[in-house]
Amino acid sequence: MSTQQQQPEEPQSQEAPEDPEMRGAESPVDEKEKQGGDIDQQTTPEDELEGETVHIKVFRYDPEVEGKQEPRFDDFHVPFEKGMTVLDAVMYARDTYDSSLTFRHSCRQAVCGSDAFFVNGKQRLGCKTQIADLEQPIRIEPLPHQEVVKDLVVDMDHFYDQMHTVEPYFQDEDTPNPADLEEQRQSPENREKIKMSSRCIWCGACMSSCNIAAGDNDYLGPAAINKAYKFAMDDREGEEIKEHRLRILEQEHGVWRCQTQFSCTEVCPKDIPLTEHIQELKREAVKKNLKFW
Amino acid sequence: MAERYSSFAPGGTAWLLQRITAAFLVVVLAFHFFLLHFVNHAAEIEFAGTQARMENVGYFLTMVLFLVAGTFHGVNGVYNALINQGLDGTQKKVVLAVLVIASLALIAQGIYVATTMAGWT
Amino acid sequence: MSQSYNRGLIEDFGRWKEFSAGMWAWIFHKFTGWMLIGYLFTHIAVLSSSLTGPEAYTNTIGGLESLFIVRVLEVGLLAVAVFHILNGLRLLMVDLGVGLEAQDKSFYASLVLTAIITVASVPTFLDGVTL
Numbered sequence: 001m002s003t004q005q006q007q008p009e010e011p012q013s014q015e016a017p018e019d020p021e022m023r024g025a026e027s028p029v030d031e032k033e034k035q036g037g038d039i040d041q042q043t044t045p046e047d048e049l050e051g052e053t054v055h056i057k058v059f060r061y062d063p064e065v066e067g068k069q070e071p072r073f074d075d076f077h078v079p080f081e082k083g084m085t086v087l088d089a090v091m092y093a094r095d096t097y098d099s100s101l102t103f104r105h106s107c108r109q110a111v112c113g114s115d116a117f118f119v120n121g122k123q124r125l126g127c128k129t130q131i132a133d134l135e136q137p138i139r140i141e142p143l144p145h146q147e148v149v150k151d152l153v154v155d156m157d158h159f160y161d162q163m164h165t166v167e168p169y170f171q172d173e174d175t176p177n178p179a180d181l182e183e184q185r186q187s188p189e190n191r192e193k194i195k196m197s198s199r200c201i202w203c204g205a206c207m208s209s210c211n212i213a214a215g216d217n218d219y220l221g222p223a224a225i226n227k228a229y230k231f232a233m234d235d236r237e238g239e240e241i242k243e244h245r246l247r248i249l250e251q252e253h254g255v256w257r258c259q260t261q262f263s264c265t266e267v268c269p270k271d272i273p274l275t276e277h278i279q280e281l282k283r284e285a286v287k288k289n290l291k292f293w
Numbered sequence: 294m295a296e297r298y299s300s301f302a303p304g305g306t307a308w309l310l311q312r313i314t315a316a317f318l319v320v321v322l323a324f325h326f327f328l329l330h331f332v333n334h335a336a337e338i339e340f341a342g343t344q345a346r347m348e349n350v351g352y353f354l355t356m357v358l359f360l361v362a363g364t365f366h367g368v369n370g371v372y373n374a375l376i377n378q379g380l381d382g383t384q385k386k387v388v389l390a391v392l393v394i395a396s397l398a399l400i401a402q403g404i405y406v407a408t409t410m411a412g413w414t
Numbered sequence: 415m416s417q418s419y420n421r422g423l424i425e426d427f428g429r430w431k432e433f434s435a436g437m438w439a440w441i442f443h444k445f446t447g448w449m450l451i452g453y454l455f456t457h458i459a460v461l462s463s464s465l466t467g468p469e470a471y472t473n474t475i476g477g478l479e480s481l482f483i484v485r486v487l488e489v490g491l492l493a494v495a496v497f498h499i500l501n502g503l504r505l506l507m508v509d510l511g512v513g514l515e516a517q518d519k520s521f522y523a524s525l526v527l528t529a530i531i532t533v534a535s536v537p538t539f540l541d542g543v544t545l
Contacts, residue, residue, distance in 0.1 A: 367451030
Protein backbone atom coordinates (compact mmCIF):
# COMPACT_ATOMS: atom_id res chain seq x y z
CA MET A 1 0.00 0.00 0.00
CA SER A 2 2.94 2.31 -0.52
CA THR A 3 1.67 4.06 -3.60
CA GLN A 4 -1.73 4.96 -2.31
CA GLN A 5 -3.34 7.53 -4.47
CA GLN A 6 -6.31 9.54 -3.54
CA GLN A 7 -9.15 8.83 -5.89
CA PRO A 8 -9.93 12.06 -7.67
CA GLU A 9 -13.61 12.84 -7.62
CA GLU A 10 -13.91 13.45 -11.35
CA PRO A 11 -10.52 13.09 -12.94
CA GLN A 12 -10.53 14.91 -16.25
CA SER A 13 -14.04 13.82 -16.90
CA GLN A 14 -14.79 13.46 -20.58
CA GLU A 15 -18.02 15.37 -20.46
CA ALA A 16 -19.70 16.25 -23.70
CA PRO A 17 -18.56 19.74 -24.70
CA GLU A 18 -21.17 22.41 -24.12
CA ASP A 19 -20.59 24.06 -27.49
CA PRO A 20 -22.77 22.25 -30.04
CA GLU A 21 -20.26 22.92 -32.81
CA MET A 22 -17.63 20.95 -31.00
CA ARG A 23 -19.82 17.88 -30.98
CA GLY A 24 -19.73 17.50 -34.69
CA ALA A 25 -22.82 17.21 -36.86
CA GLU A 26 -22.45 13.58 -37.88
CA SER A 27 -24.81 10.87 -36.79
CA PRO A 28 -23.50 8.41 -34.16
CA VAL A 29 -22.88 5.79 -36.83
CA ASP A 30 -20.69 8.07 -38.91
CA GLU A 31 -18.89 9.16 -35.83
CA LYS A 32 -18.07 5.61 -34.91
CA GLU A 33 -16.69 4.78 -38.33
CA LYS A 34 -14.65 7.93 -38.48
CA GLN A 35 -13.10 7.52 -35.07
CA GLY A 36 -12.29 3.82 -35.17
CA GLY A 37 -9.94 3.02 -32.34
CA ASP A 38 -9.37 6.62 -31.30
CA ILE A 39 -9.70 6.52 -27.54
CA ASP A 40 -9.92 10.24 -26.96
CA GLN A 41 -13.47 10.91 -28.07
CA GLN A 42 -15.93 8.29 -26.96
CA THR A 43 -18.62 10.68 -25.95
CA THR A 44 -21.89 10.45 -27.73
CA PRO A 45 -24.20 13.38 -27.16
CA GLU A 46 -27.36 12.22 -25.48
CA ASP A 47 -29.71 14.07 -27.81
CA GLU A 48 -28.41 12.28 -30.90
CA LEU A 49 -29.69 8.93 -29.70
CA GLU A 50 -33.33 8.12 -30.07
CA GLY A 51 -35.38 7.00 -27.11
CA GLU A 52 -34.32 6.56 -23.52
CA THR A 53 -30.61 6.46 -22.87
CA VAL A 54 -28.48 5.42 -19.95
CA HIS A 55 -25.66 7.64 -18.76
CA ILE A 56 -22.68 5.64 -17.53
CA LYS A 57 -19.34 6.90 -16.25
CA VAL A 58 -16.64 4.32 -16.69
CA PHE A 59 -13.25 4.28 -14.99
CA ARG A 60 -10.44 4.31 -17.53
CA TYR A 61 -6.77 3.53 -17.02
CA ASP A 62 -4.13 2.04 -19.25
CA PRO A 63 -0.45 2.28 -18.39
CA GLU A 64 0.49 1.61 -22.01
CA VAL A 65 -1.48 4.42 -23.60
CA GLU A 66 -0.18 7.90 -23.02
CA GLY A 67 -3.54 9.63 -22.56
CA LYS A 68 -4.79 7.02 -20.10
CA GLN A 69 -1.95 6.75 -17.62
CA GLU A 70 -3.77 9.10 -15.31
CA PRO A 71 -7.04 7.44 -14.33
CA ARG A 72 -10.16 9.24 -15.50
CA PHE A 73 -13.84 8.68 -16.05
CA ASP A 74 -15.35 8.48 -19.52
CA ASP A 75 -19.01 9.20 -20.14
CA PHE A 76 -21.12 7.03 -22.41
CA HIS A 77 -24.76 7.34 -23.34
CA VAL A 78 -26.17 4.01 -24.39
CA PRO A 79 -29.72 3.28 -25.53
CA PHE A 80 -31.80 1.75 -22.78
CA GLU A 81 -33.55 -1.54 -23.28
CA LYS A 82 -35.89 -3.28 -20.89
CA GLY A 83 -33.98 -5.78 -18.76
CA MET A 84 -30.65 -4.17 -19.56
CA THR A 85 -27.81 -5.00 -17.18
CA VAL A 86 -24.67 -3.05 -16.34
CA LEU A 87 -22.69 -5.57 -18.37
CA ASP A 88 -24.99 -4.99 -21.37
CA ALA A 89 -24.33 -1.27 -21.07
CA VAL A 90 -20.56 -1.51 -20.99
CA MET A 91 -20.60 -4.07 -23.81
CA TYR A 92 -22.68 -1.69 -25.90
CA ALA A 93 -20.29 1.13 -25.12
CA ARG A 94 -17.33 -1.02 -26.08
CA ASP A 95 -18.87 -2.40 -29.28
CA THR A 96 -20.28 0.93 -30.42
CA TYR A 97 -18.06 3.73 -29.17
CA ASP A 98 -14.69 2.56 -27.95
CA SER A 99 -13.29 -0.86 -28.69
CA SER A 100 -10.44 -0.25 -26.25
CA LEU A 101 -12.80 -0.31 -23.26
CA THR A 102 -11.63 -3.36 -21.35
CA PHE A 103 -13.40 -5.59 -18.85
CA ARG A 104 -13.73 -9.28 -18.12
CA HIS A 105 -16.92 -11.12 -18.90
CA SER A 106 -17.90 -14.50 -20.16
CA CYS A 107 -21.13 -16.30 -19.40
CA ARG A 108 -23.41 -13.29 -18.81
CA GLN A 109 -25.53 -15.27 -16.37
CA ALA A 110 -23.83 -14.88 -12.98
CA VAL A 111 -22.01 -18.19 -13.15
CA CYS A 112 -18.49 -17.49 -14.35
CA GLY A 113 -17.79 -14.72 -11.84
CA SER A 114 -15.70 -12.60 -14.21
CA ASP A 115 -17.58 -9.32 -14.18
CA ALA A 116 -17.64 -8.06 -10.62
CA PHE A 117 -17.43 -4.26 -10.78
CA PHE A 118 -17.77 -1.42 -8.33
CA VAL A 119 -21.08 0.04 -9.47
CA ASN A 120 -22.40 3.17 -7.77
CA GLY A 121 -20.23 2.54 -4.74
CA LYS A 122 -21.00 -1.14 -4.26
CA GLN A 123 -19.44 -4.37 -5.46
CA ARG A 124 -21.89 -5.96 -7.87
CA LEU A 125 -21.90 -8.48 -10.65
CA GLY A 126 -22.30 -6.57 -13.92
CA CYS A 127 -24.49 -9.21 -15.52
CA LYS A 128 -26.78 -9.50 -12.50
CA THR A 129 -27.35 -5.79 -11.91
CA GLN A 130 -30.32 -4.17 -13.62
CA ILE A 131 -29.76 -0.70 -15.01
CA ALA A 132 -33.32 0.17 -14.05
CA ASP A 133 -32.47 -0.32 -10.36
CA LEU A 134 -29.62 2.18 -10.39
CA GLU A 135 -29.42 5.91 -10.04
CA GLN A 136 -27.88 7.72 -13.01
CA PRO A 137 -25.23 8.58 -13.95
CA ILE A 138 -24.02 5.09 -13.15
CA ARG A 139 -20.42 5.03 -11.99
CA ILE A 140 -18.67 1.85 -13.04
CA GLU A 141 -15.26 1.26 -11.52
CA PRO A 142 -12.94 -1.71 -11.08
CA LEU A 143 -13.11 -3.58 -7.76
CA PRO A 144 -11.50 -1.55 -4.98
CA HIS A 145 -8.53 -2.86 -3.00
CA GLN A 146 -7.15 -4.68 -5.99
CA GLU A 147 -4.60 -3.27 -8.37
CA VAL A 148 -6.05 -2.06 -11.64
CA VAL A 149 -4.43 -3.59 -14.70
CA LYS A 150 -6.51 -1.78 -17.29
CA ASP A 151 -9.88 -0.03 -17.22
CA LEU A 152 -12.19 -2.36 -15.25
CA VAL A 153 -9.72 -5.24 -15.11
CA VAL A 154 -8.10 -5.84 -11.74
CA ASP A 155 -5.28 -8.13 -10.72
CA MET A 156 -6.94 -11.19 -9.14
CA ASP A 157 -3.72 -13.02 -8.24
CA HIS A 158 -3.85 -12.23 -4.55
CA PHE A 159 -7.48 -13.33 -4.37
CA TYR A 160 -6.68 -16.64 -6.06
CA ASP A 161 -3.65 -17.13 -3.79
CA GLN A 162 -5.87 -16.80 -0.73
CA MET A 163 -8.40 -19.20 -2.25
CA HIS A 164 -5.70 -21.80 -2.80
CA THR A 165 -4.32 -21.40 0.73
CA VAL A 166 -7.35 -23.19 2.14
CA GLU A 167 -6.79 -26.20 -0.16
CA PRO A 168 -10.10 -25.92 -1.98
CA TYR A 169 -10.41 -29.50 -3.12
CA PHE A 170 -11.87 -32.66 -1.70
CA GLN A 171 -9.30 -34.76 0.07
CA ASP A 172 -9.28 -37.90 2.11
CA GLU A 173 -6.41 -39.32 4.07
CA ASP A 174 -7.39 -42.92 3.46
CA THR A 175 -8.10 -44.63 0.20
CA PRO A 176 -11.80 -45.38 0.24
CA ASN A 177 -13.04 -48.88 0.65
CA PRO A 178 -13.22 -50.49 -2.82
CA ALA A 179 -16.95 -50.97 -2.32
CA ASP A 180 -17.36 -47.16 -1.97
CA LEU A 181 -15.27 -46.26 -4.97
CA GLU A 182 -18.18 -45.81 -7.30
CA GLU A 183 -19.71 -42.90 -5.50
CA GLN A 184 -19.30 -41.11 -2.24
CA ARG A 185 -22.74 -40.39 -0.91
CA GLN A 186 -23.72 -37.35 1.05
CA SER A 187 -26.79 -37.14 3.24
CA PRO A 188 -29.48 -34.68 2.11
CA GLU A 189 -29.08 -32.81 5.43
CA ASN A 190 -25.37 -32.42 4.92
CA ARG A 191 -25.87 -31.31 1.34
CA GLU A 192 -28.31 -28.71 2.64
CA LYS A 193 -25.74 -27.54 5.19
CA ILE A 194 -23.09 -26.73 2.59
CA LYS A 195 -25.50 -25.74 -0.16
CA MET A 196 -25.04 -21.98 0.11
CA SER A 197 -21.28 -22.17 0.58
CA SER A 198 -20.95 -24.20 -2.61
CA ARG A 199 -22.48 -21.40 -4.68
CA CYS A 200 -19.31 -19.28 -4.68
CA ILE A 201 -18.25 -18.21 -8.19
CA TRP A 202 -14.89 -16.69 -7.21
CA CYS A 203 -15.88 -13.21 -8.36
CA GLY A 204 -13.95 -11.48 -5.58
CA ALA A 205 -16.71 -9.01 -4.66
CA CYS A 206 -16.61 -10.00 -0.97
CA MET A 207 -12.85 -9.69 -0.66
CA SER A 208 -13.01 -6.29 -2.31
CA SER A 209 -15.70 -5.08 0.09
CA CYS A 210 -13.85 -6.24 3.20
CA ASN A 211 -12.31 -3.44 5.18
CA ILE A 212 -10.00 -5.84 7.02
CA ALA A 213 -8.78 -7.59 3.87
CA ALA A 214 -7.91 -4.12 2.57
CA GLY A 215 -5.70 -3.37 5.56
CA ASP A 216 -4.28 -6.81 6.28
CA ASN A 217 -2.90 -8.42 3.16
CA ASP A 218 -2.45 -11.76 4.91
CA TYR A 219 -6.10 -12.10 5.88
CA LEU A 220 -7.61 -15.09 4.10
CA GLY A 221 -10.76 -13.17 3.28
CA PRO A 222 -14.43 -14.17 3.16
CA ALA A 223 -14.33 -16.17 -0.07
CA ALA A 224 -11.45 -18.40 0.99
CA ILE A 225 -12.94 -18.98 4.44
CA ASN A 226 -16.28 -19.82 2.87
CA LYS A 227 -14.54 -22.24 0.54
CA ALA A 228 -12.89 -23.89 3.54
CA TYR A 229 -16.30 -24.04 5.22
CA LYS A 230 -17.69 -25.95 2.26
CA PHE A 231 -15.11 -28.70 2.72
CA ALA A 232 -14.78 -28.63 6.50
CA MET A 233 -18.53 -29.10 6.89
CA ASP A 234 -18.73 -31.84 4.29
CA ASP A 235 -19.26 -35.12 6.13
CA ARG A 236 -17.57 -37.12 3.41
CA GLU A 237 -14.20 -35.80 4.53
CA GLY A 238 -12.71 -37.43 7.63
CA GLU A 239 -12.24 -35.86 11.06
CA GLU A 240 -8.50 -35.65 10.59
CA ILE A 241 -8.72 -33.58 7.46
CA LYS A 242 -11.32 -31.36 9.06
CA GLU A 243 -8.89 -30.67 11.87
CA HIS A 244 -6.23 -29.87 9.33
CA ARG A 245 -8.58 -27.39 7.69
CA LEU A 246 -9.38 -25.74 11.00
CA ARG A 247 -5.68 -25.33 11.70
CA ILE A 248 -5.30 -23.33 8.52
CA LEU A 249 -8.29 -21.20 9.44
CA GLU A 250 -7.36 -20.53 13.05
CA GLN A 251 -4.06 -18.89 12.29
CA GLU A 252 -3.70 -15.27 13.24
CA HIS A 253 -4.72 -14.07 9.79
CA GLY A 254 -7.52 -16.59 9.49
CA VAL A 255 -11.06 -16.41 10.84
CA TRP A 256 -10.14 -14.21 13.84
CA ARG A 257 -9.58 -11.19 11.66
CA CYS A 258 -13.24 -11.09 10.64
CA GLN A 259 -14.86 -8.15 12.44
CA THR A 260 -18.44 -9.05 11.50
CA GLN A 261 -19.03 -5.91 9.48
CA PHE A 262 -21.29 -7.93 7.18
CA SER A 263 -19.90 -6.09 4.15
CA CYS A 264 -19.12 -9.34 2.35
CA THR A 265 -22.54 -10.82 3.06
CA GLU A 266 -24.19 -7.72 1.69
CA VAL A 267 -22.33 -7.64 -1.61
CA CYS A 268 -22.24 -11.38 -2.38
CA PRO A 269 -24.09 -11.79 -5.70
CA LYS A 270 -24.91 -15.37 -4.83
CA ASP A 271 -26.38 -14.48 -1.42
CA ILE A 272 -23.97 -16.67 0.51
CA PRO A 273 -24.25 -15.94 4.25
CA LEU A 274 -20.50 -15.39 4.48
CA THR A 275 -20.40 -13.81 7.93
CA GLU A 276 -22.51 -16.63 9.33
CA HIS A 277 -20.11 -19.21 7.92
CA ILE A 278 -17.06 -17.41 9.27
CA GLN A 279 -18.66 -17.16 12.70
CA GLU A 280 -19.49 -20.84 12.71
CA LEU A 281 -15.89 -21.69 11.88
CA LYS A 282 -14.67 -19.47 14.74
CA ARG A 283 -16.86 -21.45 17.13
CA GLU A 284 -15.71 -24.75 15.62
CA ALA A 285 -12.07 -23.73 16.08
CA VAL A 286 -12.67 -22.73 19.72
CA LYS A 287 -14.51 -25.98 20.39
CA LYS A 288 -11.72 -28.02 18.88
CA ASN A 289 -9.15 -26.29 21.09
CA LEU A 290 -11.23 -26.67 24.23
CA LYS A 291 -11.17 -30.43 23.71
CA PHE A 292 -7.41 -30.44 24.32
CA TRP A 293 -7.66 -28.76 27.72
CA MET B 294 4.43 -27.86 8.49
CA ALA B 295 3.16 -29.76 11.47
CA GLU B 296 5.35 -28.00 14.02
CA ARG B 297 3.98 -24.63 12.98
CA TYR B 298 0.62 -25.60 14.39
CA SER B 299 -0.02 -26.67 17.91
CA SER B 300 -3.13 -27.41 19.88
CA PHE B 301 -2.56 -24.05 21.53
CA ALA B 302 -3.92 -21.50 19.07
CA PRO B 303 -3.19 -17.99 20.36
CA GLY B 304 -5.63 -16.37 17.96
CA GLY B 305 -8.50 -18.50 19.17
CA THR B 306 -7.67 -18.14 22.85
CA ALA B 307 -7.46 -14.35 22.62
CA TRP B 308 -10.73 -14.30 20.68
CA LEU B 309 -12.48 -16.42 23.29
CA LEU B 310 -11.05 -14.41 26.20
CA GLN B 311 -12.14 -11.20 24.50
CA ARG B 312 -15.72 -12.54 24.46
CA ILE B 313 -15.60 -13.87 28.03
CA THR B 314 -14.26 -10.58 29.39
CA ALA B 315 -16.88 -8.78 27.29
CA ALA B 316 -19.71 -10.70 28.94
CA PHE B 317 -18.28 -9.93 32.37
CA LEU B 318 -17.62 -6.26 31.59
CA VAL B 319 -21.12 -5.64 30.27
CA VAL B 320 -22.51 -6.47 33.69
CA VAL B 321 -19.83 -4.87 35.87
CA LEU B 322 -19.46 -1.68 33.82
CA ALA B 323 -23.20 -1.10 33.96
CA PHE B 324 -23.13 -1.75 37.72
CA HIS B 325 -20.13 0.57 38.17
CA PHE B 326 -21.80 3.43 36.31
CA PHE B 327 -25.04 2.94 38.15
CA LEU B 328 -23.43 2.79 41.59
CA LEU B 329 -21.13 5.79 41.16
CA HIS B 330 -23.36 8.14 39.21
CA PHE B 331 -26.90 7.32 40.18
CA VAL B 332 -26.83 5.62 43.62
CA ASN B 333 -23.87 7.72 44.75
CA HIS B 334 -23.61 11.04 42.99
CA ALA B 335 -20.12 11.41 41.51
CA ALA B 336 -19.73 14.95 42.85
CA GLU B 337 -20.42 13.84 46.40
CA ILE B 338 -17.80 11.12 46.49
CA GLU B 339 -15.49 11.37 49.47
CA PHE B 340 -12.66 9.18 50.59
CA ALA B 341 -14.65 7.79 53.52
CA GLY B 342 -17.39 6.51 51.21
CA THR B 343 -14.86 4.99 48.85
CA GLN B 344 -13.15 3.29 51.75
CA ALA B 345 -16.43 1.91 53.07
CA ARG B 346 -17.06 0.28 49.69
CA MET B 347 -13.51 -0.98 49.16
CA GLU B 348 -13.32 -2.57 52.61
CA ASN B 349 -15.88 -5.08 51.44
CA VAL B 350 -13.77 -7.96 50.14
CA GLY B 351 -16.35 -8.94 47.55
CA TYR B 352 -16.45 -5.39 46.16
CA PHE B 353 -12.65 -5.15 46.25
CA LEU B 354 -12.23 -8.40 44.33
CA THR B 355 -14.91 -7.41 41.83
CA MET B 356 -13.14 -4.12 41.18
CA VAL B 357 -9.76 -5.83 40.76
CA LEU B 358 -11.28 -8.33 38.37
CA PHE B 359 -13.03 -5.44 36.61
CA LEU B 360 -9.68 -3.73 36.17
CA VAL B 361 -7.92 -6.85 34.90
CA ALA B 362 -10.75 -7.77 32.52
CA GLY B 363 -11.12 -4.19 31.32
CA THR B 364 -7.41 -3.80 30.68
CA PHE B 365 -7.20 -7.08 28.78
CA HIS B 366 -10.30 -6.35 26.75
CA GLY B 367 -9.21 -2.81 25.91
CA VAL B 368 -5.56 -3.49 25.18
CA ASN B 369 -6.34 -6.63 23.19
CA GLY B 370 -8.87 -4.58 21.24
CA VAL B 371 -6.23 -1.97 20.44
CA TYR B 372 -3.75 -4.67 19.44
CA ASN B 373 -6.31 -6.30 17.15
CA ALA B 374 -7.16 -2.98 15.55
CA LEU B 375 -3.48 -2.58 14.67
CA ILE B 376 -3.19 -6.15 13.33
CA ASN B 377 -6.25 -5.46 11.19
CA GLN B 378 -4.38 -2.54 9.69
CA GLY B 379 -1.59 -4.91 8.68
CA LEU B 380 0.87 -4.35 11.53
CA ASP B 381 3.64 -6.88 11.03
CA GLY B 382 7.17 -8.01 11.86
CA THR B 383 9.35 -6.11 14.34
CA GLN B 384 6.85 -3.30 14.68
CA LYS B 385 4.23 -5.78 15.77
CA LYS B 386 6.53 -7.27 18.42
CA VAL B 387 7.45 -3.84 19.75
CA VAL B 388 3.81 -2.75 19.93
CA LEU B 389 2.88 -5.96 21.70
CA ALA B 390 5.68 -5.50 24.25
CA VAL B 391 4.70 -1.87 24.89
CA LEU B 392 1.04 -2.80 25.32
CA VAL B 393 1.84 -5.67 27.69
CA ILE B 394 4.09 -3.45 29.83
CA ALA B 395 1.49 -0.66 29.90
CA SER B 396 -1.22 -3.15 30.88
CA LEU B 397 0.82 -4.68 33.68
CA ALA B 398 1.74 -1.23 34.99
CA LEU B 399 -1.90 -0.15 34.90
CA ILE B 400 -3.09 -3.26 36.71
CA ALA B 401 -0.33 -3.00 39.34
CA GLN B 402 -1.03 0.67 39.95
CA GLY B 403 -4.78 0.03 40.08
CA ILE B 404 -4.48 -2.76 42.64
CA TYR B 405 -2.11 -0.66 44.73
CA VAL B 406 -4.59 2.25 44.68
CA ALA B 407 -7.46 -0.07 45.57
CA THR B 408 -5.63 -1.52 48.59
CA THR B 409 -4.85 2.03 49.74
CA MET B 410 -8.51 2.94 49.39
CA ALA B 411 -9.47 -0.09 51.45
CA GLY B 412 -7.00 1.06 54.07
CA TRP B 413 -4.98 -2.16 54.00
CA THR B 414 -1.59 -0.57 53.49
CA MET C 415 1.81 -6.85 -16.80
CA SER C 416 4.11 -3.92 -16.94
CA GLN C 417 2.33 -1.69 -14.52
CA SER C 418 -0.81 -1.49 -12.48
CA TYR C 419 -2.67 1.17 -10.61
CA ASN C 420 -3.27 1.06 -6.90
CA ARG C 421 -6.41 2.90 -5.98
CA GLY C 422 -5.40 2.81 -2.35
CA LEU C 423 -8.01 3.24 0.32
CA ILE C 424 -10.83 4.18 -2.02
CA GLU C 425 -14.13 3.29 -0.38
CA ASP C 426 -12.69 3.12 3.10
CA PHE C 427 -13.41 6.61 4.32
CA GLY C 428 -14.19 8.73 1.32
CA ARG C 429 -17.37 6.77 0.74
CA TRP C 430 -18.73 6.93 4.27
CA LYS C 431 -22.15 7.87 2.95
CA GLU C 432 -22.43 4.45 1.37
CA PHE C 433 -21.42 2.49 4.47
CA SER C 434 -23.85 -0.14 5.64
CA ALA C 435 -25.11 -0.70 9.19
CA GLY C 436 -22.50 -3.34 9.97
CA MET C 437 -19.70 -1.02 8.88
CA TRP C 438 -20.99 1.86 11.00
CA ALA C 439 -21.38 -0.47 13.97
CA TRP C 440 -17.76 -1.50 13.57
CA ILE C 441 -16.51 2.09 13.29
CA PHE C 442 -18.48 3.19 16.36
CA HIS C 443 -17.45 0.15 18.33
CA LYS C 444 -13.77 0.72 17.57
CA PHE C 445 -14.04 4.44 18.31
CA THR C 446 -15.86 3.97 21.63
CA GLY C 447 -13.41 1.20 22.50
CA TRP C 448 -10.45 3.55 22.04
CA MET C 449 -12.20 6.15 24.20
CA LEU C 450 -12.89 3.66 26.96
CA ILE C 451 -9.38 2.22 27.17
CA GLY C 452 -8.02 5.78 27.11
CA TYR C 453 -10.37 6.71 29.91
CA LEU C 454 -9.39 3.66 31.97
CA PHE C 455 -5.78 4.89 32.10
CA THR C 456 -6.93 8.42 33.01
CA HIS C 457 -9.33 7.06 35.61
CA ILE C 458 -6.65 5.11 37.44
CA ALA C 459 -4.39 8.17 37.30
CA VAL C 460 -7.05 10.37 38.92
CA LEU C 461 -7.85 7.77 41.56
CA SER C 462 -4.13 7.56 42.34
CA SER C 463 -4.58 10.85 44.19
CA SER C 464 -5.75 8.68 47.10
CA LEU C 465 -2.12 7.62 47.53
CA THR C 466 -1.32 11.16 48.73
CA GLY C 467 -4.02 11.04 51.35
CA PRO C 468 -7.79 11.06 51.90
CA GLU C 469 -8.09 14.87 51.56
CA ALA C 470 -6.17 14.94 48.29
CA TYR C 471 -8.54 12.29 46.91
CA THR C 472 -11.72 14.04 48.06
CA ASN C 473 -10.46 17.41 46.83
CA THR C 474 -9.31 16.11 43.46
CA ILE C 475 -12.62 14.46 42.69
CA GLY C 476 -14.64 17.34 44.14
CA GLY C 477 -12.56 19.83 42.19
CA LEU C 478 -13.00 17.98 38.90
CA GLU C 479 -16.71 17.46 39.46
CA SER C 480 -17.23 21.18 40.06
CA LEU C 481 -16.11 21.90 36.49
CA PHE C 482 -18.91 22.09 33.95
CA ILE C 483 -16.72 20.71 31.19
CA VAL C 484 -15.94 17.60 33.23
CA ARG C 485 -19.67 16.96 33.69
CA VAL C 486 -20.23 17.29 29.95
CA LEU C 487 -17.35 14.92 29.27
CA GLU C 488 -18.91 12.48 31.73
CA VAL C 489 -22.15 12.51 29.79
CA GLY C 490 -20.07 11.78 26.71
CA LEU C 491 -18.37 8.94 28.53
CA LEU C 492 -21.73 7.52 29.51
CA ALA C 493 -22.93 7.63 25.91
CA VAL C 494 -19.73 5.94 24.76
CA ALA C 495 -19.96 3.25 27.44
CA VAL C 496 -23.65 2.57 26.88
CA PHE C 497 -23.18 2.23 23.14
CA HIS C 498 -20.18 -0.04 23.61
CA ILE C 499 -22.19 -2.22 26.02
CA LEU C 500 -25.28 -2.45 23.81
CA ASN C 501 -23.39 -3.00 20.57
CA GLY C 502 -21.15 -5.41 22.48
CA LEU C 503 -24.22 -7.46 23.37
CA ARG C 504 -25.19 -7.36 19.71
CA LEU C 505 -21.72 -8.61 18.75
CA LEU C 506 -21.90 -11.40 21.33
CA MET C 507 -25.15 -12.52 19.73
CA VAL C 508 -23.51 -12.38 16.31
CA ASP C 509 -20.64 -14.50 17.66
CA LEU C 510 -23.11 -17.05 18.94
CA GLY C 511 -24.79 -17.07 15.54
CA VAL C 512 -28.07 -15.70 16.89
CA GLY C 513 -30.20 -13.34 14.86
CA LEU C 514 -27.66 -12.59 12.13
CA GLU C 515 -30.37 -11.56 9.72
CA ALA C 516 -31.42 -8.79 12.14
CA GLN C 517 -27.90 -7.45 12.73
CA ASP C 518 -28.67 -4.10 11.09
CA LYS C 519 -31.84 -3.61 13.12
CA SER C 520 -30.08 -4.47 16.35
CA PHE C 521 -27.44 -1.85 15.51
CA TYR C 522 -30.11 0.83 15.03
CA ALA C 523 -31.76 -0.34 18.24
CA SER C 524 -28.51 0.08 20.18
CA LEU C 525 -28.11 3.60 18.74
CA VAL C 526 -31.62 4.61 19.75
CA LEU C 527 -31.31 3.06 23.22
CA THR C 528 -27.98 4.80 23.73
CA ALA C 529 -29.55 8.13 22.82
CA ILE C 530 -32.50 7.61 25.15
CA ILE C 531 -30.36 6.53 28.11
CA THR C 532 -27.92 9.39 27.56
CA VAL C 533 -30.59 12.06 27.33
CA ALA C 534 -32.41 10.64 30.35
CA SER C 535 -29.18 10.78 32.37
CA VAL C 536 -28.29 14.39 31.60
CA PRO C 537 -30.16 15.85 34.64
CA THR C 538 -28.40 13.46 37.02
CA PHE C 539 -25.02 14.16 35.50
CA LEU C 540 -25.34 17.95 35.43
CA ASP C 541 -26.91 18.21 38.89
CA GLY C 542 -25.37 20.89 41.09
CA VAL C 543 -23.00 22.43 38.60
CA THR C 544 -23.21 25.72 36.77
CA LEU C 545 -21.41 27.21 33.82
